[in-house]
Amino acid sequence: MNRQTSRAGELHQPEIKDYAIIGDCRTAALISREGSLDWLCLPNFSSPSAFARLLDPDAGHFSIRPQASFTVERQYVPETAVLETTFKTASGTVRLTDLCPVSDSVGSLLPMREVLRIVEGISGCVELEIEFAPRLHYGRMRAPIRRLTDAVWRCGGATELLLLNCNLELVDDGPTLKATTCVTGGERQHFSLSYVERDVGTIAPIGADADARCGRTIAWWRSWSGLCNFMGRERDMVLRSAITLKLMTFCLSGAIVSAPTTSLPETIGGARNWDYRYCWLRDAGLTMSSLVDLGFHEEASSYLGWLLHATRLTRPNLRILYDLYGRTNVRERIAGWLAGYMNSVPVRIGNGAIMQRQLDVHGQVIAAAQIFAASGRKLGPLEAKMLANFGDVVCKQWREPDNGIWEIPGARRSYTFSKVMCWVALDRLLSLHERGIIDLGARETPFRQTRADIADCIESDGFNADLGSYTAELSGHEMDAALLLLVRFGYKVASDPQMIATYDRIEQVLGCDGLLYRYRPGHDGLKGREGAFGIVSFFAVVHLAERDLVQEAIQRFDHLCAFANDVGLFGEEIEPQSGRALGNYPQAFTHVGLIHSALAIERARRRIAQ
Amino acid sequence: MSASDGFSWYLPLWALVATLAMTSILEASRGLGFSRLSLPFLIGTFVTDQRGRAVVIGFIVYTLGGWLFAFVYFMLFSSVRIYTWWFGALAGLVHGLFLLTCALPLLPFVHPRMASEYHSASAIRQLEPPGFLAMNYGYHTPLSTLFAQIVYGATLGGFVEAANWMNS
Numbered sequence: 001m002n003r004q005t006s007r008a009g010e011l012h013q014p015e016i017k018d019y020a021i022i023g024d025c026r027t028a029a030l031i032s033r034e035g036s037l038d039w040l041c042l043p044n045f046s047s048p049s050a051f052a053r054l055l056d057p058d059a060g061h062f063s064i065r066p067q068a069s070f071t072v073e074r075q076y077v078p079e080t081a082v083l084e085t086t087f088k089t090a091s092g093t094v095r096l097t098d099l100c101p102v103s104d105s106v107g108s109l110l111p112m113r114e115v116l117r118i119v120e121g122i123s124g125c126v127e128l129e130i131e132f133a134p135r136l137h138y139g140r141m142r143a144p145i146r147r148l149t150d151a152v153w154r155c156g157g158a159t160e161l162l163l164l165n166c167n168l169e170l171v172d173d174g175p176t177l178k179a180t181t182c183v184t185g186g187e188r189q190h191f192s193l194s195y196v197e198r199d200v201g202t203i204a205p206i207g208a209d210a211d212a213r214c215g216r217t218i219a220w221w222r223s224w225s226g227l228c229n230f231m232g233r234e235r236d237m238v239l240r241s242a243i244t245l246k247l248m249t250f251c252l253s254g255a256i257v258s259a260p261t262t263s264l265p266e267t268i269g270g271a272r273n274w275d276y277r278y279c280w281l282r283d284a285g286l287t288m289s290s291l292v293d294l295g296f297h298e299e300a301s302s303y304l305g306w307l308l309h310a311t312r313l314t315r316p317n318l319r320i321l322y323d324l325y326g327r328t329n330v331r332e333r334i335a336g337w338l339a340g341y342m343n344s345v346p347v348r349i350g351n352g353a354i355m356q357r358q359l360d361v362h363g364q365v366i367a368a369a370q371i372f373a374a375s376g377r378k379l380g381p382l383e384a385k386m387l388a389n390f391g392d393v394v395c396k397q398w399r400e401p402d403n404g405i406w407e408i409p410g411a412r413r414s415y416t417f418s419k420v421m422c423w424v425a426l427d428r429l430l431s432l433h434e435r436g437i438i439d440l441g442a443r444e445t446p447f448r449q450t451r452a453d454i455a456d457c458i459e460s461d462g463f464n465a466d467l468g469s470y471t472a473e474l475s476g477h478e479m480d481a482a483l484l485l486l487v488r489f490g491y492k493v494a495s496d497p498q499m500i501a502t503y504d505r506i507e508q509v510l511g512c513d514g515l516l517y518r519y520r521p522g523h524d525g526l527k528g529r530e531g532a533f534g535i536v537s538f539f540a541v542v543h544l545a546e547r548d549l550v551q552e553a554i555q556r557f558d559h560l561c562a563f564a565n566d567v568g569l570f571g572e573e574i575e576p577q578s579g580r581a582l583g584n585y586p587q588a589f590t591h592v593g594l595i596h597s598a599l600a601i602e603r604a605r606r607r608i609a610q
Numbered sequence: 611m612s613a614s615d616g617f618s619w620y621l622p623l624w625a626l627v628a629t630l631a632m633t634s635i636l637e638a639s640r641g642l643g644f645s646r647l648s649l650p651f652l653i654g655t656f657v658t659d660q661r662g663r664a665v666v667i668g669f670i671v672y673t674l675g676g677w678l679f680a681f682v683y684f685m686l687f688s689s690v691r692i693y694t695w696w697f698g699a700l701a702g703l704v705h706g707l708f709l710l711t712c713a714l715p716l717l718p719f720v721h722p723r724m725a726s727e728y729h730s731a732s733a734i735r736q737l738e739p740p741g742f743l744a745m746n747y748g749y750h751t752p753l754s755t756l757f758a759q760i761v762y763g764a765t766l767g768g769f770v771e772a773a774n775w776m777n778s
Binding site: 110198249251252253254309327329381382383 | 645661730732736742747
């Protein structure tokens, strides 16, 4: 927890890291330190928003905050995704509890989606101001809010309906409901926001029923967190990262979104604004490894199912990203009516990167399957066949240029890391074949030959003898922090002099205050300077741990964790000078990096202890 | 008896051909990347969570179902005494619309392994819900499903029409 003072009546755009996430594994809401729900897409992560003040002051919010100046303390209920925000004023203290209830809406009449906000007076009397301003369709639709019953208000579009249930006397102020109320010690107020699409709306009860839903949700999250088998020193951060990753898992298909937001800028005021509410394959191997190593086998199984079956529409070729259901129609549009976070325009809906090519994705998916199988789980014959087919694609395409793991626009190039992941694809397939998990048959010999050819190519052209380092591109001289993963994917051992030299060079060229840029700033040719990259900064920790440099790894890990916000969340990037979070938030893969590095440290500790 | 009486000894054969044509179109649409919908797989997973077994069981049940359902079509043709390919196609279109708008949306509530928009994260459901017009399985799913159903109906109606023409 930490504190921050806000003055009465003062409204400002919160920092990205001022937000915390709540969710139900289908969608997620971002809530500011000042108690404002400023981002929520319904019914799913990549659906249009109902609240988007994150991207425009007039695009919808639902705030509950004291009228007077206040200080804020914030935390998650331990081992849960239930957020507690405590406001302290001169006259008293109140606690705001925010959650998306985990409810069985099939065996009951509970709504399709619900956000539950509970205000509890702790001491004294606090005058609260409440504003409910939904703006459907990314703020484009100002649907009227109408009273349904004494306590229930409705706001609907053509196919969707929002229902707000609360016992306060709200005042209809155009497209906004407002109220002020004094909450005294021991008093509780409930605000249930429910949503339904293409169905009869149902009103979630408030009062004791709402408290029971909150209690059940806390119990569910604690039960889920109990599955986490990581018991090392870093458990709190690892568990928070695992919960964040779970929040970005779409439970209806098994997909994992990169982030629940769109167009939070990588440069404040710049145009590096992308829609991340989709599922990238580029981190599949590390994500699977994190899930399996932490003991979340159900999630691992669902994720592999999504990787292999939801991507069927394009098989055996793979796109770099898919939507929640594995569809590829994610055409990029500009939401010109939105001002953007701190005037960072354009706001994009959809992601044009889907047209790019990344040769590493087959390797990522095959590595994910191999990690899953290595954990003792079975791969079916159909899955085995799909994986072998992926190997054929790799053999056919590995020499071709691509856009690389970082989706660098413009001309395709021969990226070293992409070649390494092609090597990984064939290496893992041969490993699965050798262990009798899949049968490559006549493919074995050509796969072995191609694997050797790729390795020859990487060693002859991907390693620059003058620099003493692997390089971002074949026959190049630029650096790429993704090269740190060569150890993790088994292409090299950490103690290999070439890898140590590569780490040193990456540190020298891309390092900044204990953080790493993914490539030299400006290398991508886009305007503006992006921040240091969260996940690759954690790759450095993994590298140090793999070399058994445990103390250095721990120091670096702790240094990186200090860039998290007060509730342990990371964005995609970190501005080195200020420590502010940049890019879409929270970012699943930064948290994957954190988990991965903590696991690497723990493994190193065990190796040294033996 | 003649086909125009609504019955022919060849009806079971025509029903089988129509079912195979419909199944082939649906499977081809999967292979070509238009849709991920596999009705046999969804049917098979009612009884088993093993993919390979589900596909085989599903295909058997689905083929039998399609074969038996053809007799409902024949009864329909007989009831209005219209024995043409286009009337069969119209019946297939209505059948397909019913499937997309009513039957598939109902599936998450009766299928033991399918998630619905109302299931929470606590429910261990492995099959994704079809969504509106089954478009969660690909945006072209309504088109491929309707096309397959139209071909199914048109094949049945067309066989009866052809038999009548040959008998006349």
